[in-house]
Amino acid sequence: MIQTLKAWRDARRRLLALGALACVLGATAIVRVDLAQRRDAFLAEARDAHRLLGQGTARLDAVLATLALLAPPGPAGADATARLPALYPQVLAAWRREAAGGDWPDAAARSGVPLAALAQAEARSRGLPAATRHAVLAGLDTARGRYTLVLAGTPASYALQVDARQLVAPGAWPWRSGQPMLARLVWGGQAVTLQDERGDPARPRGLTRGFTFEQTLASASQDFGFQAQRLVGPAQWPWAALVAWALLCAGATALALRGQRQRAERRRAAELERLARTARLGTLGELAAGVAHELNQPLTAALSGTQTALRLLRDEPLAAPTQATVLQALELAAAQVRRAGEVLARLRRQMQPGAAPAALAPVELGVLVRHLGVLWAPELARHAIAWRVEGQAPPALGDAVAAEQVLHNLLGNAVQALQLGPSTGRQITLRLSATLTHACCAVRDNGPGVPAAAQARLFAPFFSTRDGGLGLGLPLCQTLALAMNGAVRFQVPVGGGAEFVLELPLARTSPAPP
Amino acid sequence: MNPISPLIHLVDDDASVREALALLIGTVGLRVASWADPQDFMARFDRDAVGAIVLDMRMPGLSGLAVIDELRGQGVDQPVVMLTGHGSVDMCRRAFKAGAAEFLEKPVDDELLLGAVQAAVRAHVALRRQGAAGREARERFALLSAREREVLARVIQGLTSKQIARVLQLSPRTVETHRAHLQDKLQVQTLAQLVRQYAALVDEGAA
Secondary structure, three states: OHHHHHHHHHHHHHHHHHHHHHHHHHHHHHHHHHHHHHHHHHHHHHHHHHHHHHHHHHHHHHHHHHHHHHOOOOHHHHHHHHHHHHHOOOEEEEEEEEOOOOOOOHHHHHOOOOHHHHHHHHHHHHHOOHHHOOOEEEEEEOOOOEEEEEEOOOOEEEEEEEEHHHOOOOOOOOOOOOOOOEEEEEEOOEEEEOOEOOEOOOOOOOOOOOEEEEEEOOOOOOOOEEEEEEOOOHHHOOHHHHHHHHHHHHHHHHHHHHHHHHHHHHHHHHHHHHHHHHHHHHHHHHHHHHHHHHHHHHHHHHHHHHHHHHHHHHHOOOOHHHHHHHHHHHHHHHHHHHHHHHHHHHHHHHHOOOOOOOOOEEEOHHHHHHHHHHHHHHHHHHOOOEEEEEEOOOOEEEOHHHHHHHHHHHHHHHHHHHHHOOOOOOEEEEEEEEOOOEEEEEEEEOOOOOOHHHHOOOOOOOOOOOOOOOOOHHHHHHHHHHHOOOEEEEEOOOOOOEEEEEEEEEHHHOOOOO | OOOOOOEEEEEOOOHHHHHHHHHHHHOOOOEEEEEOOHHHHHHHOOOOOOEEEEEEOOOOOOOHHHHHHHHHHOOOOOOEEEEEOOOOHHHHHHHHHHOOOEEEEOOOOHHHHHHHHHHHHHHHHHHHHHHHHHHHHHHHHHOOOHHHHHHHHHHHHOOOHHHHHHHHOOOHHHHHHHHHHHHHHHOOOOHHHHHHHHHHHHHHHHO
């Protein structure tokens, strides 16, 4: 039963640990699944963005090629270039230079594109084989997100100033997840940050570089590197799911703890019931012994009286017929008394609690006291009784069940005594101690105490100071203690109240190892 | 044989039991003193009287076992007959261990009780007589002269008067005289009596 108490605490600790572990493992799993899902989404979005950018750059190549091939020479061609920005939002400006000694228009210089850079690019484009000739980048304006493409041609060369952020039409960006993503075009150590549809590509704080994607655009003319990055960190964790999971774990643990507490309560109730049951059995035995004693005395007197009469009659017989009748009557009486005595003896042998000699083993009174403290805790709290344990006792030689029964009965008496007194300041003190020969446990209450007249008869069967008390509790304690070669004593403690002391022989004289 | 008839002390807290048992014990001619309170009994009973004690096991105040323990502790030699309502083997063992002469269960049959009481009284009388005999023998032995003790020692060893005379370098007649004197002082008529009653004392003196 002592082990049970420890098991309660262990089970409680196990449940708490289990709850915490489930919480942590579950949260980790949630974060990992979430990360995997977001990585997949990120990669899909980045690939889509890459594809769209590729399409955008290819369109520009097509525009330039078309211009070079189809634009009419002279002012009509210039008109065609002037109309381009209206057709293509990504084209900020289009310029044309007559191959035969013309210059790039001033507008190009005004837009911030050095004419020298245009000329260089044109030269490089012209240097490419005619079959695979393509446009060449004439410069990248990272601040404004612009670049210029030049395609050398005959009779005219064309240049396009492109808004990189319009390569993909706003609204066509594939940012389906709605999470911030950094997207850049990189060229020759320079980078242009592409605006996403929400304006500023917010840079989330993260613990790592997060998810990254890097791939060059498949365009001969605009061989930008496309970089995408989405940072991940606590700020991006799925907190709602985590909080929900934590609440779930806490709830489940609380439920389990409550269930465990209820089981513990049930077990406590079962323990008390067991003690009450053995008390009832013991009381029955005590009742039988008490009845036997009380009836035995008059039976003894009756038998002896009858037999005295028989002896006297045999020594000095009466007149003949009377003598025989009287002898017969007296012998009948004696036989019936003997029969009654035998009935009582049989009853007593069957009921006597101490009839079976207890198996004596070392008993730790301190452990019993702690266990009883747990069992009695609710009852003590209900009656506002303070509980104190003092001192220590070495192992005693006894029967743990019987010793616990005795202390349980004494505690029950103390609690009942305290209910007769004032409702404040109630206290039960258990004092463990040892003499040279005995281990002792004193149960003291500061209740009204025992009247002096009643003290001598406390342990007599059928004597009770309580209304309706059977008067068998203390005799039972005495019987149980005697069966363990111990005793239960009453004493009046200093300061009033009542104190009952269970004394059991010390166990150290036994050959059993300590 | 005895100066006064044996006295039975009856200790039981129940008045009717005391009365009935006193009547019963009285039928065999023994005197009975009844005690209701074991402590009162312990304080006042006559320890010198010849007799026995009939004691109830279960009494308030002082249990029968405690009483018997204390009696033995005080060197009281009256045999104790225990009566009990609890006839358990354990109780029986405890009673005999404590030194009870007999252990009887209530209600007790007259034959059993009277037999036990009479046996206890006989045992006590014998004990006392033995003690008294020893005391008297010791007193008489003290009257002997040194020479008479020497002669007595040789007599008990089984030597004849002639042999004793030779050992002690006395005349046989002187030895005969010593023998007559010591038999006179020790109040014995036969050699057998002499050996039975005084051999132990002679051994004590020689030791």
